[in-house]
Amino acid sequence: MNMKKRIISLVCIAALSLGLFAGCGKKQEATTEAPADGKKEIVIGFSMDTLKEERWQKDRDILMARAQEKGVKILIQAANGDDNKQIAQAENMISQGVDVLMVAPHNAEVAATIVESAHAEGIPVLSYDRLIKNADVDLYVSFDNEKVGNLQGEYVTKMNPKGNYVYIGGAPTDNNAHLFKKGAMDVLKPFIDNGDINLVYEQMSKDWQPSEAQKHMENALTANKNKVDVVICANDGTAGGAISALAEQQLSGKVPVTGQDAELAACQRIVEGQQVMTVYKPIPKLAETALDLAIKMAKKEEVKTNSTVANGKIDVLSYLLEPVVVDKDNMMDTIIKDGYHPFEEVYKNIPEDERPAK
The missing domain is CATH 3.40.50.2300 (Response regulator)
Incomplete structure (x- = not known):
């Protein structure tokens, strides 16, 4: 052993014996400061x-x-x-x-x-x-996002198995928006094929913007002289936009509108009769x-x-x-029971004597 290596070795031995540092002579790896139990924080x-x-x-x-x-x-x-x-x-x-x-x-x-x-x-x-x-x-x-669309389509075809339908989708850049639409269209297709349902208007909404959905609904009403029987909206935001357009023509609450996400505003619209359902994804x-x-x-x-x-x-x-259908009838057993939204907020615009029992 040459003199230089001998000196390094002696220094290492001395340092280790004094507990000054570990791993002398080895490549030191970067470490993350660990919690008190010695495990690396995830x-x-x-x-x-x-x-x-x-x-x-x-x-x-x-x-x-x-x-x-x-x-x-x-x-x-x-x-x-x-x-x-x-x-x-x-x-x-x-x-x-x-x-x-x-x-x-x-x-x-x-x-x-x-x-x-x-x-x-x-x-x-x-x-x-x-x-x-x-x-x-x-x-x-x-x-199961195709099932979300299935649930929307099944709900409204049971209500109105015939008539003029409008589909207002979500962002074309969001894969889920395409899955929601596919699920709904899979349900509508037999009705469309036999002529019971006319799909009179369908459009996607940039970035899920309610204002885009409102424009689509306005265009659909204008093109069909207000003769629209059902509106399937991919989520509650687009549903809100569509309902604003329907309200301008005094059609809010008269034309069934679907949604999704169980947003507070949508739950309020459901118990007030402006929106028929939402799809609750807990x-x-x-x-x-x-x-x-x-x-x-x-x-x-x-x-x-x-x-x-x-x-x-x-x-x-x-x-x-699994997603869940929520409407006026099961609001208490789903949204309220799960504590997703407070009872007082969902029913705040409903007279107390007309509210369901807690």
């Missing part, structure tokens, strides 16, 4: 399309509460409909070394870039509620299930799924939850 990133809608604010709040309950850290950023911003925010979380990245994409196609960036750093991606298209997504957690169950599965992914534990969904590139392993 960090989940969540890239959201928007926080402009009540529904997505609920997702955020429930995920934050669940993360605290489970003792993990969650980073949440929302792009509010800006694709470039969402990509930049996701890449920021990737650079911070999140263990798993959850993504609710604004644009199902563009978000494939996020998956590629995450995978390049060895980070798995969970597609949250909305499916990312044409990418090697690791897991998809959502509701957000607490979705958010809590997604976070629990993301934690399993972070720990590299087995993740149980119950379906696969094709995204144009692969059949994505999926965990799909």
Whole structure:
């Protein structure tokens, strides 16, 4: 042993004997400060399309509460409909070394870039509620979104199996919007084919904007001289826009309108008779299930799924939850019973002597 190596060796031995440092002579690896129990903190990133809608604010709040309950850290950023911003925010979380990245994409196609960036750093991606298209997504957690459309179509065809129908969809960039429409059209097709239902107008609504839906409804009423018998709206926001247009023609409450998401305003419209139904997708169950599965992914534990969904590139392993029809008759047994909205808020415009018993 030459003199230089001998000196280094003696220094290492002395330092170790004094407990000054460990690993002398070895390459030191960067480490993350661990909690008191010695385990590395799990960090989940969540890239959201928007926080402009009540529904997505609920997702955020429930995920934050669940993360605290489970003792993990969650980073949440929302792009509010800006694709470039969402990509930049996701890449920021990737650079911070999140263990798993959850993504609710604004644009199902563009978000494939996020998956590629995450995978390049060895980070798995969970597609949250909305499916990312044409990418090697690791897991998809959502509701059976074609069934959402089925439920809307089945509800109104039982009410009005004949007549002029209008379909107002969601954002063309959101894969879920296409699934909702497919589900509804699968139900309507036999009625259309035998001539009982005339689909007199159908349009998608940019970024799910109620103002877009209102314009579509105005155009549909003008084109058909107000002779519209049913309006299927893909969510409650678009339903609100359509109902505003119907109200201008004194048709609110006379033409059945569907929705989805069980937003407070929609639940109020239902008990007041302006909207016939919504599809309730219990957000607490979705958010809590997604976070629990993301934690399993972070720990590299087995993740149980119950379906696969094709995204144009692969059949994505999926965990799909069941949506529920809510109307005036079962509002108490669903929305109120689950504590999703307070009784007093849902029925605030209903005279007390006409409200159901708590």
